[in-house]
Every structure is written in C-alpha cells, then in structure tokens.
Amino acid sequence: MALLITKKCINCDMCEPECPNQAISMGDEIYVIDPWLCTECVGHYDTPTCMSVCPIDNTIVSDPAHQENREQLWEKFVLIHHAV
Template sequence: MALMITDECINCDVCEPECPNKAISQGAEIYEIDPDLCTECVGHYNEPQCQQVCPVDCIPLDPDRKESKDELQQKYLKLISAS
C-alpha cells in the first residue's frame, strides 16, 4: 500500500526530506504523498521513514492503494530504472 497524510498534519516539514522517492510534497493545505512514487521505503529501508519521523502520527496506509511487498518492490525497481 502507498501511504497517505491525514488532515492531522501540522506541516512540520520533517517528512519531505526523509522520502527517498521524493513522493512527499507540500499540498494546498498539508503535505501530500504521490501514491505512484510511494513504495513505503521498500528498496531503501525496512520501515517507512516518514512514519518514523512524524511527530503527530498522521501517515497511515492508504486503504485505497493496496499493494503487496512484491508489488512495492517492482515499483521501486521501475522508479530507479527511470532515474
């Protein structure tokens, strides 16, 4: 699954630089995660780094974007081959 940022986000700016896929950006009101770029840090780390640094715990799994670890790995491989 891709991750998502909920409206509890306080715009503290700590998640964006932690994302190795550059999937996090400032939205109109709060930070947003591009689900096409989010691999939950598969391929980079054992755990999603944005969740690790978020002080308000507002980055859950996106229930609308269910992906297996294998699918996330394939997305990661596709992203690194495109860069």
C-alpha cells in the same frame, strides 16, 4: 500499499526531505504523498522513514485506495529507480 498523510498533519516539514522517492510534496493545505511514487521505503529502508520522523501519531497511514503487497512495492521501486 502507498501511504497517506491525514488532516492531522501540522506541516512540520519533517517527512518531505526523508522520502527517498521524492513522493512527498506540499499540497494545498498539508503535505501529500504521490501514491505512484510511494513504495513505503521498500528498496531503501526496513520501515517507512516518513512515519518514523512524524511527531504526530497516526498522521501517516496506509492508503486504502492504493493497496499493494511488498512484491508490488518492490516492482514499483525497480521501475522508479532502475528504469532504462
């Protein structure tokens, strides 16, 4: 499933440059994750880098509105990075 940045976000700017899919951008008040670009780093890393660099626990969580399994995340990665 895609990830979601909660209102706990302090806009520290740590997550945005770490996203290999450029799925993170500044929203109206806090950073947001585009669920159509988020693959939870499948295809790039073993774990989501945004979660690992975030200094506030439980700020980046699984998005219940965009549930995907690892295979679906892999297919999304292929579409994003290998589209012909």
